[in-house]
Amino acid sequence: MTAPILHATALQKSYGPTRALAGVDLAVQRGESVAIMGASGSGKTTLLHVLAGIITPDSGAVRFAPSSGEAIEVTALGESARSKLRRERFGFVFQQGLLIPELTAIENVALALMINGMKRSDALPHAAAWLQSLGLAGMEDRRIGELSGGQAQRVAIARSQVTGAELIFADEPTGALDSRTSSEVMDALLWSTTGQGRTLVVVTHDPGVAARCSRTVSMRDGMIVPAEVTA
Structure with a gap:
């Protein structure tokens, strides 16, 4: 059996007296889509941020195994190295997109490539191709x-994919959308990730979104629990 693309062990994270993660173990297999669900304050967004190297846990480890090259201990990296990893190897889609309003659609997508050193003249055709593939x-x-x-x-989905990221993190990507638009966005997100052999980890409060994923992980009080005890 191949090693998981992402493997977290014994993750703990506290904010003052609040324990956001209480010993989380999670393995994400290459090519699957994993939905993380739970009530507000259950720790799901903190888990996503630790897995993605946005924040560091108090203890525990996250290991990323790309399809080529050596595995990377994300939690052992310094802030600069984690930032580089996020830019080059991971993709992100957030609830509000976090797009730059002063830029056009194509410029927002091309920016992800330009930050990594690609010339604007080379980045724009790549960005245009992704926008076209997503119906834009x-x-x-x-x-x-x-x-x-x-x-x-x-x-935002195009921006997350244009760098060739193998692993995409999405935090409530449909949270601000109506049900029909939510379904269309999930179609685009799944087509562009697992539909192309990539891996998706998505935090959502929407059971309909979770049902579209290949697996659901339920959280309560900073721990992963069986789905039937999350209520």
């Missing part, structure tokens, strides 16, 4: 405020 052909020069919520999220 003809909207390349629109600013984010000129797009609907669903269109803006597809721009």
Whole structure:
């Protein structure tokens, strides 16, 4: 059996007296989509942020095994190295997209490549191809405020994929959308990740979104628990 692309062991994280993670173990297999669910304050977003190297745990380890090259102990990296890992190897989609409103759709996507050193003239065609693949052909020069919520999220999905990231993290990617648009965004997200052999980890409060994923992990009080005891 191949090693998981992401393997977390004994993760603990506290904020003052609040224990956000209380000894979490999680293995994510290459090519699967994992939904992390739980009530507000259950620790699901903290877990996502630790897995992605956005924050460090108080103890425990996260190991990332890319398809080529040696495995990386994410939790052993310094802040600069973790930032580089996130830019080059991971992709991110957040509830509000976190797009730059002053830039056009194509510029928002191309920026991910330019930050990694690609020339603008080379980055723009890559960005345009991703926007077209996600149904946004003809909207390349629109600013984010000129797009609907669903269109803006597809721009964010394109930005998360354009660097060739193997592992995509999504935090409530449909949380601000109506049910129809949510379904369309999930179609785009799954097509562009697991549909292309990539791996997706998504935090969601929506059972409909979780049902679209290949596996659901339920959290309560900073721990992973069987789904039937999360209520």
